[in-house]
Amino acid sequence: MDQLLQLFWVFLKINLLSTSGAASTGLLYNEAVGRFLTEDQFIQAVGLATLLPGSDALQLAMFVGYTVAGIPGGFVSLFAAILPPTILMFALVSVLHRIRREVWVSRFVEGLTPAVAVLILTVAWKVFKSGIGDDFDWRIIGLGAASFIAYRFEVPAPLVILASGIIGTLLFK
């Protein structure tokens, strides 16, 4: 029981102090390694969370919780990771809804737009670098160019991503 409370507290704290799963790994390392997990287990957790589809924050919580205290541990950690963004976002969304018609809010959003565009571009670059590593070659260029053309021809994005993944499993053998 004590262990479950500790897990709950750790993941509550981590998800209050960082703004995404990837950003939380440093914090998680300090909180969990040596206490809940070995270094190897931590690396395994981060590796899996990065590879598997969906939110990294939830996967890290799930994996660490499960490793420490089985299925109950997994769910307690998951719940702790879900709680902060849910409550805060709910509060924010309802406030925003009320102030949306104020002129300064639309100007704020107008200022936000270029910054968000740049942020997305830099994330794209990071995703590209961490996903490809040092094996940048013609296959990557080919997949990139082919996806670009496919998007231009309005092929639905999920299809393009799925196809690129499947071709990847064949190409990178």
Next chain:
Amino acid sequence: MKEPSKLRAWFRLFWIFLKVNLLTTAGPTSIGLLYKETVGKIMTEAQFVEAVGFSNLVPGSEALKLAMFIGYSAGGVAGMLAALLGAIIPPTVIMLTVASILIRFQGQDWMKHLVKGITPAVAVLMALVSWQLFRASNPKSIKWQPALLVVLSFVALYIGILPQYVLVGAGILGVILFGNRSFR
């Protein structure tokens, strides 16, 4: 939104987020796909910018925050819950499965190859979305204010200022820069 039936709108949100969270490996990586699936269909470009902007300001899983914001904009509180559920199911079910079969997956090369294959497509999509957003703030010709904000944000991110501060800064500058003209 028109309401053909609320149930269908909720189911649609659930389905969008289930799909997006199955096809991308984290919250930030899902932005490109999310844009394609939502803008022009269930929300406007400005709402999307708000969703991404505010998700970077509030703490916690980005995937969940995007789901909640978009769900709420498109379908109120119930829409928010539907989207949230869609975003929570894929990572948890898959992680639980993998963690309990303990890790025969991890060494498997096809999994890594799949991710490697997905990466160029995801990155290209994000670059395209980024361009589209920039064009959205410059509908006819490129104006100097957004261009200035782009340069400033880029420099700020490059020298390692945290995204949340860059976004707040850009928003405040926006209030100032776009202040001296009548608003559409």
